[in-house]
Amino acid sequence: MTERTIRVLVAKPGLDGHDRGAKVIARALRDAGMEVVYTGIRQTPEMIAEAALQEDVDVVGMSILSGAHMALFPKIMELLGEYGMDDVLVVAGGIIPDEDVPTLNALGIQGIFGPGTPTDRIVEFIREHAR
Amino acid sequence: MIEDLVEGVLAGRRRAIARTISLVENDGPEAQGTLAALHPHTGRAHIVGVTGPPGSGKSTLVNALALHFRKAKTSLLLPESDVADTPPRIGIIAVDPTSPFSGGAILGDRIRMRDLAGDRGIFIRSMASRGNLGGLAWATADAVKVLDAAGFDLVIVETVGAGQAEVDIARTAHTTVVVEVPGLGDDVQAIKAGILEIADVFAVNKADLEGADHAVMALRMMLDLDKDGAQRTMHHGRLMEVVARTGRGADATSGSPERSLAPPGAGQASAVTGWHPPIHKTVATRREGIVELADAILAHREYLQQSGRLVWRERERAAAELETIIQHESLRRVLARIDGAQLRELVERVVQREVDPYTASQQLLTSLGLQGRKGQTPAPE
Ligand SMILES: Nc1nc2c(ncn2[C@@H]2O[C@H](COP(=O)(O)OP(=O)(O)O)[C@@H](O)[C@H]2O)c(=O)[nH]1
Numbered sequence: 316m317t318e319r320t321i322r323v324l325v326a327k328p329g330l331d332g333h334d335r336g337a338k339v340i341a342r343a344l345r346d347a348g349m350e351v352v353y354t355g356i357r358q359t360p361e362m363i364a365e366a367a368l369q370e371d372v373d374v375v376g377m378s379i380l381s382g383a384h385m386a387l388f389p390k391i392m393e394l395l396g397e398y399g400m401d402d403v404l405v406v407a408g409g410i411i412p413d414e415d416v417p418t419l420n421a422l423g424i425q426g427i428f429g430p431g432t433p434t435d436r437i438v439e440f441i442r443e444h445a446r
Numbered sequence: 447m448i449e450d451l452v453e454g455v456l457a458g459r460r461r462a463i464a465r466t467i468s469l470v471e472n473d474g475p476e477a478q479g480t481l482a483a484l485h486p487h488t489g490r491a492h493i494v495g496v497t498g499p500p501g502s503g504k505s506t507l508v509n510a511l512a513l514h515f516r517k518a519k520t521s522l523l524l525p526e527s528d529v530a531d532t533p534p535r536i537g538i539i540a541v542d543p544t545s546p547f548s549g550g551a552i553l554g555d556r557i558r559m560r561d562l563a564g565d566r567g568i569f570i571r572s573m574a575s576r577g578n579l580g581g582l583a584w585a586t587a588d589a590v591k592v593l594d595a596a597g598f599d600l601v602i603v604e605t606v607g608a609g610q611a612e613v614d615i616a617r618t619a620h621t622t623v624v625v626e627v628p629g630l631g632d633d634v635q636a637i638k639a640g641i642l643e644i645a646d647v648f649a650v651n652k653a654d655l656e657g658a659d660h661a662v663m664a665l666r667m668m669l670d671l672d673k674d675g676a677q678r679t680m681h682h683g684r685l686m687e688v689v690a691r692t693g694r695g696a697d698a699t700s701g702s703p704e705r706s707l708a709p710p711g712a713g714q715a716s717a718v719t720g721w722h723p724p725i726h727k728t729v730a731t732r733r734e735g736i737v738e739l740a741d742a743i744l745a746h747r748e749y750l751q752q753s754g755r756l757v758w759r760e761r762e763r764a765a766a767e768l769e770t771i772i773q774h775e776s777l778r779r780v781l782a783r784i785d786g787a788q789l790r791e792l793v794e795r796v797v798q799r800e801v802d803p804y805t806a807s808q809q810l811l812t813s814l815g816l817q818g819r820k821g822q823t824p825a826p827e
């Protein structure tokens with residue numbers, strides 16, 4: 316295999332109970348030739364970091380609607396760092412107010428995509444930035 | 447780099463384990479060296495294959511089994527272990543198919559294994575089949591070796607279906623659990639040929655649904671019908687296949703692979719007391735029937751140990767592994783020494799019917815200094 320397959324963890328942190336958006340993204344990434352580890356809803360920061368570690372993914376993509384991102388994302392980034400996964404690309408989607416974006420970027424979340432972002436753009440972003 | 451990874455794997459460090467699995471999965475340039483360094487540390491884990499149709503509840507079963515084994519005492523799993531009170535460490539490899547259209551995959555097995563999250567004694571890795579079924583068995587076996595070397599006592603491999611790839615994967619497992627569900631068992635024909643060869647234990651999952659008893663009956667009937675055949679295929683056929691394949695390439699007069707690879711009891715007139723694959727009903731979602739299924743897995747392990755077949759399976763596997771590597775490697779070396787013009791000319795001569803492909807190959811190999819088998823010199827022109 317010459318071109319390495321990009322592995323992505325698609326996770327749904329927080330308590331909101333539906334994952335339609337996450338599934339759409341998962342399918343789009345698969346259709347773009349990526350291997351998507353999909354873990355389902357209600358993932359704790361520990362579960363997400365642990366799955367990223369075990370699956371040795373290149374990318375962690377998180378989708379959140381509950382508004383708990385400012386509570387959950389810092390914890391997830393901290394755990395990823397603790398596990399030595401500093402080189403992993405982290406992207407987030409869902410409902411994230413503009414004023415939170417700089418803080419999240421500073422945490423190391425590189426791509427932030429609002430609702431309705433065309434999946435092509437996300438695919439492209441990942442292709443460009445994955446380690 | 448390799449040294450660090452190897453050291454990390456042997457110390458059971460999760461990051462190193464994960465990276466090493468990626469390395470062997472991608473068959474990178476450092477994969478061989480890494481596996482070579484890990485090899486002396488493998489051979490301890492009991493390897494369990496779980497296979498069956500999509501949606502039959504394999505992942506849910508693996509989740510329930512792992513939960514159960516983590517509560518059980520290690521002594522059940524490793525009688526020789528001196529840490530009888532620590533639960534066994536469990537590695538899980540879950541394989542899902544790669545999309546033939548995009549080459550991508552959605553690996554969703556972790557969804558059903560969320561009860562295992564947070565348990566440091568468990569390591570779960572999802573793998574895509576990557577469209578290369580021959581290579582899948584290979585990549586899976588190598589990933590198993592990494593987990594084995596990392597000290598996992600039990601390694602569970604989940605795969606879909608019962609095709610050739612699964613049969614190959616089953617060869618690397620010590621105990622193969624075949625999962626069926628009610629409905630499929632209605633028709634004996636619906637039970638895929640091939641599963642009898644690989645099944646050491648059957649689980650009829652979703653036993654809460656109608657038709658579970660019927661499925662059990664159909665399976666039992668099929669097993670009874672195939673009793674002698676199945677025993678032969680299961681316990682002698684695989685080996686003989688290896689021997690036959692090995693024998694073909696070897697000098698028939700020197701050394702007898704049959705002897706060194708023979709299973710205990712083979713060649714004796716009396717039948718070996720065989721293993722009769724038990725059938726267990728389970729409701730994985732409610733964790734019903736799990737204790738019985740887990741006990742059957744342990745009983746099979748014990749059977750393998752007591753009968754000497756564990757060692758024999760190891761030998762069989764090593765033989766098959768060697769053979770495949772030799773095939774690849776010798777082809778690579780031969781191709782590196784053939785010059786293009788010579789090959790083109792040979793192809794042309796075959797096309798023009800001046801020479802047949804067998805003779806052409808024999809001549810080519812002989813010209814490279816590789817003599818044919820005794821008594822099988824190239825046909826005179
Ligand atoms: N009714 C019933 N459903 C089950 C049982 N075990 C698993 N399932 C469900 O079957 C579906 C597929 O399960 P999964 O473990 O992902 O199957 P796999 O594709 O074989 O790994 C899920 O919706 C499970 O909740 C069972 O014993 N009874």
Ligand SMILES: [Mg+2]
Binds near residue numbers: 540604
């Ligand atoms: Mg599954």
